[in-house]
Amino acid sequence: MRAKFKKFGCYVIIIILLPYVVTVFLNGPSITSYSHVDETYVKVRVADASGDEVAGGDDAAGTVVEMPIEEYCVGMLAKEIPASYEEEALKAQAILVRTDVYKKIHESGSDTVLEGDFWTQKQMEKAWGSKYSKYYHKLEEIWSETEGQVLNYGDTLALTPFFRLSNGWTRDAKEVLESEDYPYLKIVECxxxxxxxxxxxxxxxxxxxxxxxxxxxxxxxxxxxxxxxxxxxxxxxxxxxxxxxxxxxxxxxxxxxxxxxGIGHGLGLSQYEANQMAKNGKTYEEILQYFFEGTEIKEVAEILLDTE
Structure with a gap:
């Protein structure tokens, strides 16, 4: 009896898999069109827990290592914005961080050494204590849910500055940077x-x-x-x-x-205001459009392909 059940089970599996087998035989295995760009590796100058750059390595100023872009950017999120903030505010921040990293890579080449400071897991453990697992998982989820998304203006990756708290207004890039190249960075009320x-x-x-x-x-x-x-x-x-x-x-x-x-330079996104907006029901798309009016969210793979 047991042998009959096994034989029957094999027939069921064959019936279920047969359409896929035929398709692969005729057309080859399918390839997903989604590009997992956040799985790439980047070169980063590593600092120790005290914030001092590690001596030695390829450069006298510190050690250059390769790491997954996700690990690096989650570390930047951990350092740059309170992990206790609302998810929509964190998603907006994640897109700003990703945009900045890919903008540097695109402008300077794949051998770019990223200098932006970030927290290692040990630094996160020290800062968050018993909430380490909760906050780290939260930031990983935020990064995953916005995978590949960057902020674009026209045909280029946008400049994406941010700071902790404004004086009630953000600043105009024309005055701060003395440039007309960033019309989306203008004064907004906070x-x-x-x-x-x-x-x-x-x-x-x-x-x-x-x-x-x-x-x-x-x-x-x-x-x-x-x-x-x-x-x-x-x-x-x-x-x-x-x-x-x-x-x-x-x-x-x-x-x-x-x-x-306020706290910070005042140009771009105010993290505190963004968090309050999230508490009031605003999505990360609405938050980014408020601080970077005229920009749009796109897939980074699409942007990089269009500019090659």
């Missing part, structure tokens, strides 16, 4: 950012001869005079480790009080 806990921060430094000499339309500092020298607002911000490029300067009790608004 009302939720104004209410954020870290909207205002203050730093006190030693007294000096300093004056803000130019700001842009959104209120971010373009130029600062320090003594006889003129420096950009971003250079001044980096020198004094200010939270934002939007700041004011006041003298108080023989010192200089610098008050900042």
């Amino acid at each position: 009302p939720e950012d104004i209410e954020a806990e870290k909207q205002l921060q203050t730093v006190t430094v030693d007294d000096m001869d300093v004056e803000i000499t130019a700001t842009d339309t959104a209120g971010y500092v373009l130029n600062v005079r320090v003594g006889q020298e003129n420096v950009s607002g971003e250079e001044f911000r980096n020198t004094y480790k200010l939270a934002s490029g939007c700041f004011t300067i006041q003298r108080c009790n023989g010192q200089i009080r610098i008050t900042t608004r």
Whole structure:
């Protein structure tokens, strides 16, 4: 009886597989048209857990290794945006990261060494503690669900800057970059950012001869005079480790009080505002269109093929 059942089972399997076998015999095995570009490898300059570049390797400035683009970009997501944020905000960020990486590769060639900082799994474990597994799986899912998607403007990959928190408005690329090439990077309102806990921060430094000499339309500092020298607002911000490029300067009790608004340079997508938009039901497509008006989401394989 058992032998009869086995024989019957074999007949069923043959019947089920027969159409596929005939098709393969006549036409050859089918090939999926989807290009899994996120499975490719990239060259990355690796840093240790402290953020210092690893000594040695092919370059005196650090060790260059190859790793899957997914591992690298998930590490960038982990470092650049809170993993606790809403999924739609994280998807928008994932597309910005992927676009930036492929833009660098496309413009500089396949031998490009990516310098963008990212978190290794050990750094994620240290930062997230008991939530490591939950957050890592979440970011992997976000990356997978947006696989291959990039932001495009016209026939090129878009410039995709982002930052943590605006002063209530994003900036215009014409003023920041002094270029007409990025019409999709313009001033948009971020009302939720104004209410954020870290909207205002203050730093006190030693007294000096300093004056803000130019700001842009959104209120971010373009130029600062320090003594006889003129420096950009971003250079001044980096020198004094200010939270934002939007700041004011006041003298108080023989010192200089610098008050900042927002966190970051203010150009492109505000992560905090994007997260609030996601909480209010906006999709990642709507979020990206709000901050990068006129761009469209495409498959990176399609873009790269069109430009070859």
